Amino acid sequence: MPLIGPNGPFSAFATKIKRRDDLIPSCVALDFSITGTWNGQQYCQTIRDVAGTIAGTMYEGVGQTGTLVTIQSAFTGSPAYLGGSPGSTLANELEALSFGFEGQTTTLDMEGGNSTVAYCTIKTMPVNFADPGSGGGASLPFWQSLFPELATQTSPAFASGAVAVSVVDDAGNAGTIGTDGSGNPTVTFSGDNACYSFLLTDGQIAPWMLAGNTAGGAGAKCRQCTVTATFTHTENNVINLSGTPTNVPTSHVQNQPKHARLTLVSIAGGTYSRQSVSAGEVIPYGVAGYIYNIEKIPQYEGTFTLQETEITDQVPPGNNLNLSGSLAEWATMAACVQHISYDLEAGRTTLTFGPAAHLGAKDFVERLRVNRPPRWYNLQNQNPTNDPTQQKGTQLGNNVAQRGPNNGAPAPDMQLWPVSLSDAATHAGSYATGIPGVTKDARISGQPNYGNIGIGDNPAGSALSAPTKPCVHLQDGGVGAYGGCVRIAVDDAKGLKLAIFEYPCCFDFKDGNGPVPAYVRLLGCKPYKTSLG
Numbered sequence: 190m191p192l193i194g195p196n197g198p199f200s201a202f203a204t205k206i207k208r209r210d211d212l213i214p215s216c217v218a219l220d221f222s223i224t225g226t227w228n229g230q231q232y233c234q235t236i237r238d239v240a241g242t243i244a245g246t247m248y249e250g251v252g253q254t255g256t257l258v259t260i261q262s263a264f265t266g267s268p269a270y271l272g273g274s275p276g277s278t279l280a281n282e283l284e285a286l287s288f289g290f291e292g293q294t295t296t297l298d299m300e301g302g303n304s305t306v307a308y309c310t311i312k313t314m315p316v317n318f319a320d321p322g323s324g325g326g327a328s329l330p331f332w333q334s335l336f337p338e339l340a341t342q343t344s345p346a347f348a349s350g351a352v353a354v355s356v357v358d359d360a361g362n363a364g365t366i367g368t369d370g371s372g373n374p375t376v377t378f379s380g381d382n383a384c385y386s387f388l389l390t391d392g393q394i395a396p397w398m399l400a401g402n403t404a405g406g407a408g409a410k411c412r413q414c415t416v417t418a419t420f421t422h423t424e425n426n427v428i429n430l431s432g433t434p435t436n437v438p439t440s441h442v443q444n445q446p447k448h449a450r451l452t453l454v455s456i457a458g459g460t461y462s463r464q465s466v467s468a469g470e471v472i473p474y475g476v477a478g479y480i481y482n483i484e485k486i487p488q489y490e491g492t493f494t495l496q497e498t499e500i501t502d503q504v505p506p507g508n509n510l511n512l513s514g515s516l517a518e519w520a521t522m523a524a525c526v527q528h529i530s531y532d533l534e535a536g537r538t539t540l541t542f543g544p545a546a547h548l549g550a551k552d553f554v555e556r557l558r559v560n561r562p563p564r565w566y567n568l569q570n571q572n573p574t575n576d577p578t579q580q581k582g583t584q585l586g587n588n589v590a591q592r593g594p595n596n597g598a599p600a601p602d603m604q605l606w607p608v609s610l611s612d613a614a615t616h617a618g619s620y621a622t623g624i625p626g627v628t629k630d631a632r633i634s635g636q637p638n639y640g641n642i643g644i645g646d647n648p649a650g651s652a653l654s655a656p657t658k659p660c661v662h663l664q665d666g667g668v669g670a671y672g673g674c675v676r677i678a679v680d681d682a683k684g685l686k687l688a689i690f691e692y693p694c695c696f697d698f699k700d701g702n703g704p705v706p707a708y709v710r711l712l713g714c715k716p717y718k719t720s721l722g
Contacts, residue, residue, distance in 0.1 A: 206491035206512075206519065212544055213488075216241025217481040218287035218294040221472050225301030228464070234301065240478035241286045242485070248283055249478040257283070260475055293484070301469040306462055311392035313458035316385070317374050318354050318366045318416075322346020334390065335416065335449040343423035348444045356453075358414045364453075376414075376453055383410035385453035394454060397463045410455040419446045489522040490543025497536045504529070510542050604629045612667050619669030628662040677712075685714040 218239045225232060239257065240249040250257030250271035257280045258268040272279030286292050317328035322344060332339055339345045347353035356364035356376055364376040364385075375384040389411065398409040421443050493510060495503055504510060509523040528541035607613040607626040617624060659679055665672030677687075689710055696707040 206489055206493075208518070209488045209490055209544065213485050214241075214293040214481070215289055215291040216283065216286035216293070217477045217484065218284075218292060219477045220294065220296045221299050222296055223299045223301040223469065223472070225469055226303045226305075228304055228306050232301070236472060236474075237284075238474050238477040239283050239287055240481040241283055241292075243279065243282050243286075247478075247481070248279065249475070249481075250280060250283060251474045254284065255280070260478060263474060299470045299472060302466060303469070304464055304466040306464050307395070307397065308460060308462050309392070309395040309398060310460045311394065311454075311456075311458050312390045313387035313454060313456075314390055315373065316376060316388050316453065318356075318376075318418075319374070320347045320353065331388070332418070334388065335451060336418075336447050339420075339422070345420050345422040348419040348421045354416065354418045356414050356416050358412045364414065378412070381410070383455045385410065385412060385455055387454045387457055389452040389454050390458075392458075395461075395463075398456075398461055412453050414451055414453055415448060416451055417446060417448050419444060421445070487518075487522070488544040489519070489524045491524075491541075493540040493542065495538040495540075497538070499536055500531055500533060500538055503538070504540055510540060608665070609667060616667075616669040620666075620671070623662070623664060625664045625666035625671065628660075628664070630662070631659040682714070685717075687712060687714050690715065 216239060218237060218241075221236045221238065223234045223236060235254075236252065237254060237257065238249070238251045238260075240247065240260075242248075248271065249260040251260055251263050252258050256275045257271040259271050262269040270280070271277060271283065287294050314331065314334065317331040319328040321329040321332050321339075323346070329339070329345070332345070354366060356366065358364065358378065362378050364378050366374070366376055369375045369384050369386060373386055375386045377384055394409055394411045399411075422445070493504075493512070497503075504526060506526065506529060508526055510526055511522060511524075512519040524542040525545060526540055526542045527545065530539040530541070531537075532539075605624060605626055605628050607624050609625075613624045613626070660681075661677045663675040665674060690713050691708050691710050692713070694707050694709050695704045696709075697704045698707075
C-alpha cells in the first residue's frame with residue numbers, strides 16, 4: 190500500500206513505526222521436561238532443543254546438556270554430535286547463548302512413557318496318573334497330594350478289574366491321559382491343543398497369564414477338573430506307643446473309588462510377570478529452529494492511519510502490512526496487523542501492527558498437541574488402525590489426517606448433489622449406476638457411478654460402463670429412471686488435453702449479411718489428423 194495516496198479516495202500517513210531488533214534473540218532454547226514412571230519408579234528427564242547463530246551460521250542441536258547432536262541426524266541410526274564430539278566448542282558456544290541475556294529459554298512439561306509390572310507366583314507339581322503300586326511308587330506323592338489319607342494307608346494301588354483313573358472337566362469333557370513328546374505324563378482334551386502337565390498346588394492363574402504373557406509368549410492354559418480313581422489298600426489305625434506313632438492294620442480294602450477336585454495347568458510353577466507400557470508424548474524436536482527462523486526476521490511495530498471519505502476497509506483483519514513510498518525496508522516488512530480501529534463518522538481507519546506478544550513457544554507446542562492420538566473412531570474415517578491405504582465408510586474429503594498432527598495422503602473422493610433429495614431417498618435402489626444429479630468423482634478406480642458413454646450409431650450413446658479416471662457428470666432423471674446427461678471425464682478425452690479453445694466457423698447473425706466468418710469458443714482439444722477412437 191502506498192504511504193501517501195495518489196489522487197484517489199483516501200490519504201494515508203504513518204506514525205511511530207519502529208524496527209524492533211531488540212526482539213531478535215541470540216538463540217531459542219527449549220527444555221523439554223519429560224516425566225513418567227518406569228516399573229513404579231518416577232523419573233524425570235530433560236532434553237534440550239537449541240537453535241542459534243554462531244559466526245554467521247545457524248546451528249541447531251538436540252539432546253542432553255553437553256551431548257547435543259545435529260537436528261539432521263537426531264532421528265537416524267547414526268546421530269552425529271554437534272561439532273564432532275561430546276562437549277565440543279561449537280556445542281558449548283551454542284548452549285552458552287541460551288544462558289545469555291538475549292537468549293530465549295523456555296521449559297515445557299511433557300508427559301513421558303509409563304510402565305507397570307504385575308507379578309504372579311504359583312506352585313505346581315508334575316501330574317503322574319500311574320499306578321502307585323507299580324513302578325516303585327513314583328506316582329505316590331502325586332496321589333497323596335490329591336488324597337492325603339493315602340499317607341496313612343499301606344500298599345495303595347489301583348484296583349484290578351475297574352477303570353483305574355478318569356479325568357473330566359467342569360463342562361463334562363473327558364480328558365485323555367498320556368505323555369508329551371518328551372515322555373512326561375500329561376492330560377489332553379479334544380479340541381484343545383494344550384498339554385496339561387502340572388497340578389496347581391498353590392496360588393492362582395492371573396487373567397493376563399492366559400493372554401500370552403508367560404515364558405515363551407504362548408499363554409497359560411488351566412482347567413478345573415474332577416479326577417476319579419479306584420484303589421485297593423490296607424486300612425490302618427495310628428496308635429501312639431511310647432511316644433512313637435505306629436500304623437496298626439485293621440482291614441484290607443479291595444475296591445474303593447475316590448474323587449478329588451483339582452486344577453490342571455499347562456505351565457510349571459514359578460514367578461511370572463507382565464509389563465504394561467504406555468507411550469509418552471511425541472517430543473516436537475525442531476521447534477526451536479522453526480521459532481528461531483521466524484524470530485530472527487526483523488519485526489516492525491507502530492500505527493498506520495487511512496483517511497477516506499467513507500471507510501472501505503483497505504486492510505482487513507488477517508493481512509500483513511507493507512508500505513511503499515518511503516523507507517525501502519518498509520516495502521517488505523510484512524508487519525502483522527494486531528488491531529484495527531474504525532472511526533465511521535470521520536472515515537478514519539487506524540491500524541496497530543507489530544509482533545504478536547501473546548504468542549510463544551508454549552502456544553506453538555500446544556497447537557501441535559491438538560491432533561495427537563488417541564483420535565476418535567469417527568474422526569479416523571472409520572479406520573481404527575489409522576491405515577492411510579484404507580478408505581472405508583463415509584469419506585471425509587481430501588487430506589484426512591491419519592497420524593499425529595500431520596495430514597495423510599490426499600484421499601480421492603466422490604461428491605454428489607442429487608436432483609431431488611426425496612427422490613434419492615425413495616428410489617436410490619433403482620439407480621444402478623448413480624443417482625440423478627451432479628457427480629464429481631476424483632477416485633482412480635472402483636467407481637460405482639456413471640461410466641463411459643460411447644456414441645456409436647445411437648445418438649443416445651451406448652450402455653454406461655465403469656470409468657477409471659475422474660469425471661464430472663450431470664444426470665437428469667427421477668422416479669428410478671434416467672434421462673439425458675452431460676458428462677466430462679478424463680476417459681472421454683482419449684488421452685488428449687481438453688480446454689476452452691476458439692474455433693473458426695460460419696454463422697448467420699440475421700443482420701442481412703448472410704453467413705459470415707465468425708468464431709466460437711468450445712470445450713475441446715487442438716485439431717489432430719488421425720482419429721484417436
